[in-house]
Amino acid sequence: MMHRQVLSGWGRYPQKHCMVSAPRDAQELAGLAGHGGVIARGNGRAYGDSAVGGAATLDMRRLNRMLSFDPDSGVLVAEAGVLLADIIDAFLPRGWFLQVTPGTKFVSLGGAIASDVHGKNHHRDGAFGSFVEWLDLMGPDGAVKRVSRRDNSQLFEWTLGGMGLTGIILRAALRLRPVQSAWIRQRTIVAENLRAAIDAFEGAQEATYSVAWIDCLASGAALGRSLVMLGEHAEADELPAAYRAAPLSSPLKRKRRVPFDAPAKALNRHTVRAFNALYWRKGCRGPAETLIDWDTYFYPLDAILGWNRIYGRRGFVQFQCVVPLDGAERSLAALLTETARAGQGSFLAVLKRLGAQESRFSFPMEGYTLALDFPANPTTLALLDRLDRITLEHGGRFYLAKDARLPARTFHAADPRAAEFVAMRQEASLDRAFASGQSNRLLL
Amino acid sequence: MTSETSVPVLVLGARSDIGLAIAHRFAAAEHPVILAARRAAELDADRSDIALRHGVEVTLAEFDVLDTAAMADFAAQLSPPPGIVISVVGAMGDQAESEASLDAATLVMRTNYEGPALILGHFAELMAGKGSGVIVGVSSVAGDRGRASNYVYGSAKAGFTAFLSGLRNRLAGKGVHVLTVKPGFVDTRMTEGMDLPQRLTAAPAEVAEAIFRAVARRRNEIYVRRIWALIMAVIRNIPEPIFKKTQL
Ligand SMILES: Cc1cc2nc3c(=O)[nH]c(=O)nc-3n(C[C@H](O)[C@H](O)[C@H](O)COP(=O)(O)OP(=O)(O)OC[C@H]3O[C@@H](n4cnc5c(N)ncnc54)[C@H](O)[C@@H]3O)c2cc1C
Numbered sequence: 059m060m061h062r063q064v065l066s067g068w069g070r071y072p073q074k075h076c077m078v079s080a081p082r083d084a085q086e087l088a089g090l091a092g093h094g095g096v097i098a099r100g101n102g103r104a105y106g107d108s109a110v111g112g113a114a115t116l117d118m119r120r121l122n123r124m125l126s127f128d129p130d131s132g133v134l135v136a137e138a139g140v141l142l143a144d145i146i147d148a149f150l151p152r153g154w155f156l157q158v159t160p161g162t163k164f165v166s167l168g169g170a171i172a173s174d175v176h177g178k179n180h181h182r183d184g185a186f187g188s189f190v191e192w193l194d195l196m197g198p199d200g201a202v203k204r205v206s207r208r209d210n211s212q213l214f215e216w217t218l219g220g221m222g223l224t225g226i227i228l229r230a231a232l233r234l235r236p237v238q239s240a241w242i243r244q245r246t247i248v249a250e251n252l253r254a255a256i257d258a259f260e261g262a263q264e265a266t267y268s269v270a271w272i273d274c275l276a277s278g279a280a281l282g283r284s285l286v287m288l289g290e291h292a293e294a295d296e297l298p299a300a301y302r303a304a305p306l307s308s309p310l311k312r313k314r315r316v317p318f319d320a321p322a323k324a325l326n327r328h329t330v331r332a333f334n335a336l337y338w339r340k341g342c343r344g345p346a347e348t349l350i351d352w353d354t355y356f357y358p359l360d361a362i363l364g365w366n367r368i369y370g371r372r373g374f375v376q377f378q379c380v381v382p383l384d385g386a387e388r389s390l391a392a393l394l395t396e397t398a399r400a401g402q403g404s405f406l407a408v409l410k411r412l413g414a415q416e417s418r419f420s421f422p423m424e425g426y427t428l429a430l431d432f433p434a435n436p437t438t439l440a441l442l443d444r445l446d447r448i449t450l451e452h453g454g455r456f457y458l459a460k461d462a463r464l465p466a467r468t469f470h471a472a473d474p475r476a477a478e479f480v481a482m483r484q485e486a487s488l489d490r491a492f493a494s495g496q497s498n499r500l501l502l
Numbered sequence: 503m504t505s506e507t508s509v510p511v512l513v514l515g516a517r518s519d520i521g522l523a524i525a526h527r528f529a530a531a532e533h534p535v536i537l538a539a540r541r542a543a544e545l546d547a548d549r550s551d552i553a554l555r556h557g558v559e560v561t562l563a564e565f566d567v568l569d570t571a572a573m574a575d576f577a578a579q580l581s582p583p584p585g586i587v588i589s590v591v592g593a594m595g596d597q598a599e600s601e602a603s604l605d606a607a608t609l610v611m612r613t614n615y616e617g618p619a620l621i622l623g624h625f626a627e628l629m630a631g632k633g634s635g636v637i638v639g640v641s642s643v644a645g646d647r648g649r650a651s652n653y654v655y656g657s658a659k660a661g662f663t664a665f666l667s668g669l670r671n672r673l674a675g676k677g678v679h680v681l682t683v684k685p686g687f688v689d690t691r692m693t694e695g696m697d698l699p700q701r702l703t704a705a706p707a708e709v710a711e712a713i714f715r716a717v718a719r720r721r722n723e724i725y726v727r728r729i730w731a732l733i734m735a736v737i738r739n740i741p742e743p744i745f746k747k748t749q750l
């Protein structure tokens with residue numbers, strides 16, 4: 059059954075009327091797959107219009123069953139609508155965690171594969187897709203193909219990072235990570251400027267996790283000042299006695315909820331500057347090494363449900379690019395200088411080191427990725443255009459999972475793989491069958 | 503019975519959204535679960551899902567509530583025997599069809615009253631013999647008063663409600679507890695596409711949570727959402743001369 063609905067991504071920008079259907083099983087899904095211009099939607103955490111259908115959107119969240127688990131190999135087979143949060147809930151108590159996780163646990167398995175998401179361990183472990191053993195992909199005719207590195211390998215590779223444009227992921231086999239505890243040992247390095255931040259990352263190639271929070275309003279000599287946070291899964295015997303008895307359980311936290319849209323002015327240069335200054339000082343004063351629970355470490359924002367509403371009714375946009383390792387300092391400095399100059403505060407300014415990755419259409423490549431959040435308004439949209447240009451000039455590329463507004467020209471100029479992606483879609487007659495607001499805008 | 507959590511729970515009509523939600527809720531509290539339904543084998547993905555998420559044993563059992571001749575064997579073959587039996591079976595049918603066709607009306611009556619009452623009655627006898635057990639029947643607010651728009655379904659639910667009430671009365675003091683559940687609107691396959699008022703409509707998980715708690719507290723009768731107790735009190739008390747002219 060289809061109904062009309064206003065849909066958007068997590069940034070609530072742009073919004074679009076769309077036909078939506080939430081099938082209960084593969085059979086019902088098969089009846090919808092050939093509708094034309096459809097796109098699968100997971101949990102709607104992509105920021106822009108990747109999961110908003112060209113003609114119709116297929117909400118996959120009812121196909122959310124876990125099908126099997128092999129404790130010897132750690133491989134879980136589950137339907138695409140299962141949330142990463144559910145996987146953690148079910149398996150962390152038994153000593154398993156995700157190999158790769160994005161900064162929110164409220165994404166679906168299908169969405170994590172389609173965006174080939176990266177975590178704080180990309181430099182060591184690669185992206186989400188590295189741990190997908192196979193997946194079942196439904197084509198426009200409703201037929202399901204099992205694809206893997208061995209069988210139908212091209213289709214498999216295009217599907218990782220393919221943003222739902224190669225078909226509908228029905229189920230997948232995902233390898234989990236054995237862990238001894240639910241705790242992370244975190245070490246914070248205070249980096250007074252960009253050079254120091256990069257040095258901290260480069261000096262921490264052995265760390266399992268690394269990420270930096272950047273004060274994107276700092277300029278001049280302090281440009282790029284950051285708190286670089288490294289993390290390791292704590293072993294059971296590294297825990298204080300109080301936790302050692304039940305190393306795999308962590309304290310239940312209360313969720314808070316943003317009850318209504320904030321007025322558009324609540325987040326402005328001054329509040330962001332004040333927040334950044336405070337956060338910075340707190341980071342500098344805090345202990346260098348702490349033990350924190352998995353939820354606080356990996357998903358600090360998840361503690362506030364519906365936090366996307368603090369940006370007000372107009373929504374917000376995220377800018378995320380990756381720039382090549384060679385020359386990264388200069389590229390990042392240019393991006394940060396432009397951001398600081400515009401004085402448009404970004405609450406979330408995150409820097410990560412990405413490792414090398416050979417893939418057909420996934421976002422990551424060796425270098426540094428910078429992510430900035432802005433309220434959606436004409437001033438910030440103009441700033442984003444300037445950041446696009448700087449990224450292009452420095453040989454960088456853009457993350458589709460965060461994009462809501464790139465022009466097709468810019469995307470194609472930054473990513474020559476897009477032409478092959480388009481050709482593959484045409485050749486396999488996938489271009490009419492699967493389309494999103496994003497693929498229409500970017501001519502994918 | 504050892505501890506309450508090890509008691510196996512039998513869900514009759516397990517394919518329904520409410521039935522699956524109930525199975526998840528009890529499994530989350532570490533109860534082993536038996537999913538009983540027509541074409542039970544098709545529930546294998548749900549079986550593995552519940553087992554994996556909650557780490558409990560989940561089994562499937564073939565069950566047709568209309569096959570009354572097979573009921574005794576169905577109950578006898580379950581091992582271990584369930585300590586909590588929950589029937590979610592029901593069918594709204596189509597009122598106009600039920601008015602026009604005796605067969606259609608018969609099916610609605612048998613599916614909502616005869617079948618569920620007989621199977622729960624049978625399990626209650628087995629439990630009474632052992633001196634312990636819990637019986638849960640999912641009836642409906644529609645059984646509280648017959649209305650033009652769905653009285654065939656409503657009357658069968660009324661019969662089921664009365665049956666549960668009598669059963670509870672007889673077994674009180676014999677260790678067997680009987681819970682009657684009266685949902686108002688629930689967002690399920692049965693009501694898909696209907697334009698239901700949000701504030702009066704429960705999610706299946708909400709119904710499951712209410713049932714789980716009501717079983718733990720040995721409640722006799724619950725409405726989900728609770729506001730329906732009030733709404734139905736008002737509806738039951740409208741004098742018949744006025745009621746017959748309303749369109750509710
Ligand atoms: C707070 C926050 C933090 C984040 N942090 C990170 C991060 O650290 N690293 C990172 O890489 N990303 C990050 N993201 C982005 C997020 O991980 C991706 O957008 C992810 O794809 C969202 O998954 P979803 O299930 O919500 O999918 P949706 O947003 O619903 O869809 C995203 C894409 O996946 C496709 N898709 C979804 N399900 C299927 C399916 N079954 N079959 C085929 N295609 C499908 C859609 O068509 C769409 O193109 C973050 C997002 C938020 C909101």
Ligand SMILES: NC(=O)c1ccc[n+]([C@@H]2O[C@H](COP(=O)([O-])OP(=O)(O)OC[C@H]3O[C@@H](n4cnc5c(N)ncnc54)[C@H](OP(=O)(O)O)[C@@H]3O)[C@@H](O)[C@H]2O)c1
Pocket residue numbers: 514515516517518519520521539540541565566567568590591592593594613640641642643684685686687688689690691692693
């Ligand atoms: N949804 C509401 O608003 C609402 C309100 C009040 C009360 N209720 C009651 O809640 C219960 C669950 O309903 P629901 O909303 O979840 O709808 P549903 O999906 O239609 O559930 C009805 C269930 O009854 C089963 N059933 C029907 N005939 C059967 C038979 N002969 N043998 C075995 N099982 C049979 C169905 O099994 P199959 O899958 O095999 O068809 C289905 O699982 C019903 O008793 C309903 O009357 C619902």
